[in-house]
Amino acid sequence: MNQYLSPIAASLPPSGIRRFFDLASTMKNVISLGVGEPDFVTPWTVRESGIFSLEQGQTMYTSNSGLIELRQALSWNMGKKLGLEYNPKNEILVTVGASEAVDLAMRALLGPGDAALIPDPAYVSYGPCAALAGAEVHYVPTRAEEDFRLRVEDLERAYTPNTKVLVLSYPNNPTGAIMTWEDYQPIAKFVQDHDLIVLADEIYSDLTYSGNHTAFASLPNMRNRTLHINGFSKSYAMTGWRIGYVAGHPDIIQAMTRIHQYTMLCAPITAQVAALEALRSAEQSMQDMVATYDRRRRLMVHGFRKIGLSCFEPLGAFYTFPSIKATGLTSEEFAEELLREEKVAVVPGNAFGPSGEGHIRCSYAYSTEQIQEALNRMERFVSKRIK
């Protein structure tokens, strides 16, 4: 039936993770470091508020933009944590996960003939969402020796006159790289000079381990050029609730809200109620989770370096991105042989773009016991291959 597919849908490549997922799913006793979600369950106070809202019969649609109480709380929270000011009435849209916000932003901003710049490696959905909007995608390489920070020279090289959108996703999945206020200065100038809109996916903003997160929208003159995309999945361990948000200039938010209203109508009310409770009372739970991630992060980086895999220090998200070049294997060979031989699942770096080749993504959203066991197995595996 392929002849019935639209050309865009037919040309969308399957996610690079898919093939590997199918392989890993068939095996038993696998220790996986391959998961991009917290190992914690949503804090009880948050779950309980969702349950209570159902008992109360809160099962209706909300306004397209989301519950006003939630948008007010989001506005306050972004102000307090990131120094961003958004009007809850017309500058914030509650979405079905940050993923929907990415899709809406691409569709609201891009069309055939336009181009988007996307850092490489990066989360898998930016390119396909831009392509679904009909736009061209230009990937901008980042490198381990520069701690996977985005450099303006590479942006200039990838820029074409039809470029309209720049995607920034820091802290970064898969590398764990962050961008500081200083790192962002030349990027902001580049954005201004070329009159771009920035899609800043900062879903990991609460998970940083060295000082406070810098929101790109907080840089001078960047607020109106930036869509700040965020959500509850990573910070509050709420992946399955599918609840996120986007904040930005009212004109763009309004256009996104129109698309949202025709496609999604509104985010699920139970998730919205729970998200509100998360903002009100789960800050301490979240800080405890961040402290736990930080310990595991150190354990994992230390472990990789000890077994001879060079690993830059990731300062955000919950991933390490060690280089496996010393083994002489490609990312896919490494991941596949490791899975078959030692039953450890990691994600090959090239699943996130060509610049990820030579690396593997290992999540530390696992208990220290699991991480230690995986490191032991990997040590056995690597020692046979590094001379």
Add this chain to the structure above:
Amino acid sequence: MLTNDEQKLLELIATDFRMSSDELSIQTGLSKEFIEERIKQWEEEKIIAQYCPLINWERTGEPMVTALIDVKVLPQRGYGFDKVARRLQKFPEIKAVYLMSGGYDLSLLIEGKTMQEVALFVAEKLAPLEHVTDTTTHFILRRYKQNGVELLGEEDIPERLVISP
């Protein structure tokens, strides 16, 4: 007052005291020397009073009962409740002694093999003590959670996908 690093270290030891100073150093980023020096100091100052695992005795099948006892006491001039409390804490059967606000004065936690053993202790040792005017014994029927740990068959956490983006 503790520094942030000290607080972090002490909280980590409180949740898992079996970690070696090497492991603590790797996971906190603090130097091994700093960690060892602090732990030694805290042990000396009785800030770390004991290293004690939380045992779920119910699961061993060994007989054991625990009671919370409200005790009313006549305070003594010059000593308040201290003298009685210090006397009570000498009994090995009494595992904890707290001075309370509210309707009674001291709260005791007592452990024994059987209810009878605990009841006998209260009747023969505790109630007749000078200055003790009243006792009320509450037996613990079931421990659901202690020291922040859920003790009864923890919910199985649903499994995540093996790999996700």
